[in-house]
Amino acid sequence: MLGDEVDGVPGIQHVVPGFGRKTALKLLKKHGTLENLLNAASVRSVGRQYAQDALIKYADYLRRNYEVLSLKR
Structure with a gap:
């Protein structure tokens, strides 16, 4: 939900004004x-x-970002 700035995966705060880190x-x-x-x-x-x-x-967006950021073994 927060994304990963280093890897270029934006979090919800980049698509929804006012929905920041504290809320998430x-x-x-x-x-x-x-x-x-x-x-x-x-x-x-x-x-x-x-x-x-x-x-x-943005449920699908958040799920997709989570999947991208998850490590698969």
Whole structure:
């Protein structure tokens, strides 16, 4: 969700104004994983309306970035 500046993978803060590192970390900490957060956002409110809308709209983008950044063994 936060991306990786070094590897050129932008996080949500680059596509959603106002959705910064603090919001992302707070939501991830509360829900444990990105997938848990995205699943929760799809069925109920997880935060302020802008965050809710962004998580729903960019769910595929966030999943794809997570997959790119994950190390496959």
